[in-house]
Amino acid sequence: IMNNSRDQAVVSTQSTGENCRVVGTRFLEGFNELRAAHEFVGDCRGQGLFMAMEFVTDKTTNNPLPVYMVQAIMEELKDRRLIFGRGGLFGNCIRIQPPMCVSEEDAEYTLAMMDEVFTEFSEGKIDVEAFNPNK
Numbered sequence: 001i002m003n004n005s006r007d008q009a010v011v012s013t014q015s016t017g018e019n020c021r022v023v024g025t026r027f028l029e030g031f032n033e034l035r036a037a038h039e040f041v042g043d044c045r046g047q048g049l050f051m052a053m054e055f056v057t058d059k060t061t062n063n064p065l066p067v068y069m070v071q072a073i074m075e076e077l078k079d080r081r082l083i084f085g086r087g088g089l090f091g092n093c094i095r096i097q098p099p100m101c102v103s104e105e106d107a108e109y110t111l112a113m114m115d116e117v118f119t120e121f122s123e124g125k126i127d128v129e130a131f132n133p134n135k
Contacts, residue, residue, distance in 0.1 A: 016100045016101070019100065019101070019102075019103075020048045020049050020100055021048065022104065023049065023098075023102050023103065023104055023106075023107050024046065024047070024048045024049045024051070026104055026107045026108075027046070027049070027051055027096070027107050027110070027111070028044065028046055028051060030107065030108075030110075030111035030114075031044035031046075031051065031053055031111075032044055033111075034053070034111070034114055034115060034118060035053075037115065037118075038118045038119075038122060039058075039059065039122070040055050040056060040057065040065055040118075040121070040122070041053060041054075041055065041056075041118065042054035042055060042056035042059060042062055043062075049096075049097060049098055049099075049100065049102065050095075050096075050097050051095070051096050051097075052087065052088070052093050052094065052095045052096075053093065053094050053096075054088060054092060054093045055069070055070055055073070055092045055093070055094070056092070064088070064090035064091075064092035065092045066092075066132075067090070067091040067092065068128065068131040068132045068133060069121075069128050069131070070086060070091060070092050070094070071086075071131045072121070072126050072127070072128040072130070072131045073094075073117060073118070073121055073126070074086065074094065075131070076117040076120065076121070076126055077094075077113065077114065077117055080113040080116070080117065081113075082110055082113055082114070084096055085097070096110075098110075
């Protein structure tokens with residue numbers, strides 16, 4: 001169901017399959033840029049518009065970032081109108097599966113907000129201890 005004219009414009013100007021390929025490719029490129037810029041971003045993977053990003057304490061050991069820290073990051077993302085799913089064997093991955101009508105503009109906004117939150121996390125500006133069950 002298309003809810004607005006922008007959704008209809010995307011569908012009418014290009015096939016949804018092509019849009020998924022183009023925007024999904026941009027997301028993965030952006031995820032890899034975030035991986036290069038932030039020490040706690042590990043593996044980035046996906047196909048089309050189904051993608052995941054792993055958070056680690058160290059890229060050499062790939063030890064998972066504690067779940068409460070992932071939750072703190074996800075809350076900050078949610079405050080910026082971005083909702084991700086959490087997954088992975090250790091709960092240290094975020095998943096994104098946007099609708100097929102997502103635009104490149106939406107992808108750029110998402111990536112910019114992720115970079116902003118990740119920078120705040122790296123600089124200790126996010127109160128992760130509020131999510132720590134052991135405090």
